[in-house]
Amino acid sequence: MTSEQKSQVPMGRLYGFLLAFLLCSVALVARAVNLQVMETEFLQGQGEARFMRVVEIPTRRGNIVDRAGEPLAVSTPVDSVWVNPSELLQTPEDIEPLATALGLDADEIERRLNQRSGREFVWIKRRLHPDVAAQIESLGLRGVYLQKEYRRFYPAGEVAGHVIGFTNIDDVGQEGLELAYNDWLQGKPGSKRVIRDRKGRTVEHVEVIREAEHGHELRLTLDRRLQYLAYRELKRTVLKHDARSGSVVLLDIASGDVLAMANQPSYNPNQPSQDTDGLRNRAVTDVFEPGSVMKPFSVAAALEAGIVGPHTPIDTTPGTINVSGHTISDHHNYGPIDVSMIITKSSNVGATKLALQLESEQLWSLYDRFGFGDVTGVGFPGESAGVLRNHRRWRRVEQATLSYGYGLSTTTLQLASAYAAMADEGRMRRPSLIQGASNPVVSVLDPQIARDVAEMLETVTGPEGTGKQARVKHYRISGKTGTSRKASAAGYASRYVATFAGFAPSSNPKLVAVVMIDDPSDGQYFGGAVAAPLFSTVMEGALRLLDIPPDDFDGVLLQAAADDAMGDAEEDFDGGVR
Amino acid sequence: MNARIFSILILLVTVIVSALGVVYTRHESRGQAVLLGELESDRDAIIAEWSRLQLEQAWLADAGQVEAQAREELGMQEPTDTRILVVKK
Numbered sequence: 274m275t276s277e278q279k280s281q282v283p284m285g286r287l288y289g290f291l292l293a294f295l296l297c298s299v300a301l302v303a304r305a306v307n308l309q310v311m312e313t314e315f316l317q318g319q320g321e322a323r324f325m326r327v328v329e330i331p332t333r334r335g336n337i338v339d340r341a342g343e344p345l346a347v348s349t350p351v352d353s354v355w356v357n358p359s360e361l362l363q364t365p366e367d368i369e370p371l372a373t374a375l376g377l378d379a380d381e382i383e384r385r386l387n388q389r390s391g392r393e394f395v396w397i398k399r400r401l402h403p404d405v406a407a408q409i410e411s412l413g414l415r416g417v418y419l420q421k422e423y424r425r426f427y428p429a430g431e432v433a434g435h436v437i438g439f440t441n442i443d444d445v446g447q448e449g450l451e452l453a454y455n456d457w458l459q460g461k462p463g464s465k466r467v468i469r470d471r472k473g474r475t476v477e478h479v480e481v482i483r484e485a486e487h488g489h490e491l492r493l494t495l496d497r498r499l500q501y502l503a504y505r506e507l508k509r510t511v512l513k514h515d516a517r518s519g520s521v522v523l524l525d526i527a528s529g530d531v532l533a534m535a536n537q538p539s540y541n542p543n544q545p546s547q548d549t550d551g552l553r554n555r556a557v558t559d560v561f562e563p564g565s566v567m568k569p570f571s572v573a574a575a576l577e578a579g580i581v582g583p584h585t586p587i588d589t590t591p592g593t594i595n596v597s598g599h600t601i602s603d604h605h606n607y608g609p610i611d612v613s614m615i616i617t618k619s620s621n622v623g624a625t626k627l628a629l630q631l632e633s634e635q636l637w638s639l640y641d642r643f644g645f646g647d648v649t650g651v652g653f654p655g656e657s658a659g660v661l662r663n664h665r666r667w668r669r670v671e672q673a674t675l676s677y678g679y680g681l682s683t684t685t686l687q688l689a690s691a692y693a694a695m696a697d698e699g700r701m702r703r704p705s706l707i708q709g710a711s712n713p714v715v716s717v718l719d720p721q722i723a724r725d726v727a728e729m730l731e732t733v734t735g736p737e738g739t740g741k742q743a744r745v746k747h748y749r750i751s752g753k754t755g756t757s758r759k760a761s762a763a764g765y766a767s768r769y770v771a772t773f774a775g776f777a778p779s780s781n782p783k784l785v786a787v788v789m790i791d792d793p794s795d796g797q798y799f800g801g802a803v804a805a806p807l808f809s810t811v812m813e814g815a816l817r818l819l820d821i822p823p824d825d826f827d828g829v830l831l832q833a834a835a836d837d838a839m840g841d842a843e844e845d846f847d848g849g850v851r
Numbered sequence: 852m853n854a855r856i857f858s859i860l861i862l863l864v865t866v867i868v869s870a871l872g873v874v875y876t877r878h879e880s881r882g883q884a885v886l887l888g889e890l891e892s893d894r895d896a897i898i899a900e901w902s903r904l905q906l907e908q909a910w911l912a913d914a915g916q917v918e919a920q921a922r923e924e925l926g927m928q929e930p931t932d933t934r935i936l937v938v939k940k
Binding site: 348832 | 884887888895898899902903905906909910912913914915932933935937
């Protein structure tokens with residue numbers, strides 16, 4: 274071969290190759306530019322999609338605490354177990370130990386996994402006991418994972434179950450305040466973008482898309498100690514009298530705060546059952562005909578109309594009265610008494626005589642102002658308004674029965690709120706369960722009339738009254754007994770609702786309590802015998818726990834000193850038990 | 852000419868330094884992110900512990916339990932009037 278032979282290679286071919294290479298590189302550059310510049314967004318997005326992940330930042334549900342900050346509902350993390358069916362089904366022999374640890378049926382799990390084999394996420398069991406979770410973790414099975422979830426615990430259990438309610442498995446409120454304040458308690462889960470490696474470990478936080486907003490704490494007006502006291506005593510009373518149900522409401526007069534609200538039957542919110550009967554917060558959702566506890570309001574209406582004074586004589590002889598063909602009667606013939614004694618003795622005839630002298634609108638207006646027939650606005654889901662028909666549709670006999678509490682219905686809370694207004698010189702407040710709620714005061718009655726009625730109410734626990742069992746030692750108690758027959762399909766049955774509504778201390782009322790016992794069936798059914806003793810124990814405990822001094826503290830001290838001197842001088846204070 | 856080479860050199864050095872800086876801060880930020888993650892999980896663990904302690908305390912301080920213990924185990928009872936001493940200031 275010589276150089277001449279080399280030069281014999283045609284130049285055309287050489288240029289041809291050069292051109293071909295040039296075109297190739299131009300094509301490569303063009304492609305590179307295209308990828309880098311034109312399609313960069315798409316490609317970057319695709320790339321990131323393969324390792325960038327948006328993960329949720331979980332939130333905690335806010336605690337519910339009582340007025341002193343004691344927890345009533347607390348969320349705490351627990352483990353739930355989930356599996357990736359396609360992973361676990363590769364080693365079906367792993368299902369057996371998993372099922373054993375969880376106490377489930379292995380075949381059942383396998384069947385469920387096969388049904389959902391196309392998915393990547395199947396809950397197996399949620400909210401495990403910590404020991405079980407640890408066991409699962411130690412098994413180290415492939416395709417079995419634990420996920421942290423929050424579970425709600427209610428340390429007060431059934432004592433405050435009705436007020437607080439409960440949440441479902443996804444932490445959404447179902448009943449009570451958990452439902453009413455769900456948004457406030459729940460918070461908003463945040464999200465963040467992270468880079469994950471092949472094994473799913475987070476290697477870099479890129480950015481927080483949205484900060485998690487944790488649930489807020491909900492502070493109630495309930496006092497856990499008083500709630501417990503009210504619940505315990507109510508339960509005892511309901512059992513003792515073999516009653517169908519019962520409610521107690523304790524209100525702070527100056528603020529309208531609900532200090533205790535208890536019902537029977539109850540349930541444990543930690544394990545809510547399907548039995549809906551026990552779920553209702555009867556003090557707010559259930560209505561009843563109040564009976565004689567309404568008399569203070571009809572008497573107040575008569576005083577307000579100016580037709581009588583507190584001591585105007587009323588003759589109730591012969592203990593019955595006929596209104597439009599209906600006979601209204603008293604337990605005894607009280608004979609000639611005065612307006613005040615209508616309350617003391619709970620005279621239906623007396624109340625009727627007063628009511629029939631009133632314009633129907635006067636009576637209706639007073640009941641309406643005290644909140645009867647209208648929701649209290651306490652903000653509890655399912656609150657019942659009760660029934661108070663408009664006065665234009667009242668018949669004459671209705672006006673008579675309304676004066677002693679038949680023909681209208683109320684909730685226990687409504688009664689408590691109305692009595693609080695009567696105790697506070699006619700100042701009506703909205704009752705509240707949540708601390709910090711604003712309860713504007715509305716004046717609904719002349720203060721002097723309210724004082725007169727309050728004075729009459731004190732005679733109920735006096736020597737001639739029907740509510741002697743409501744007394745609390747060292748304190749002056751005002752209140753009213755109520756015993757109403759329950760309406761049934763066949764008219765009024767011989768079933769009763771026993772009530773007692775009252776406040777203390779009489780000289781400067783601080784607390785209102787209303788007790789309602791539905792259908793006591795051990796033979797006793799009078800409000801003064803069934804409800805009044807419960808009122809007394811609850812009120813006594815509440816006065817003591819809240820450090821409310823007796824009306825006449827110095828008198829009590831003198832009396833105690835006298836007893837001390839008279840009685841056992843040998844009593845040794847340091848000795849402890851006598 | 853010299854000045855031009857010099858300025859290019861300076862630019863080159865600056866580029867390298869800033870590149871190293873980027874690498875360093877990147878590394879640092881990863882480290883900090885890991886630390887943040889650890890601290891967050893520590894915080895969560897502490898909050899979880901706190902909620903458990905709250906529950907435990909609530910259960911222990913349950914009025915029913917306290918009452919039962921006071922009455923039955925410790926033999927306590929409510930004081931009668933004569934056993935109450937009032938201290939007045």
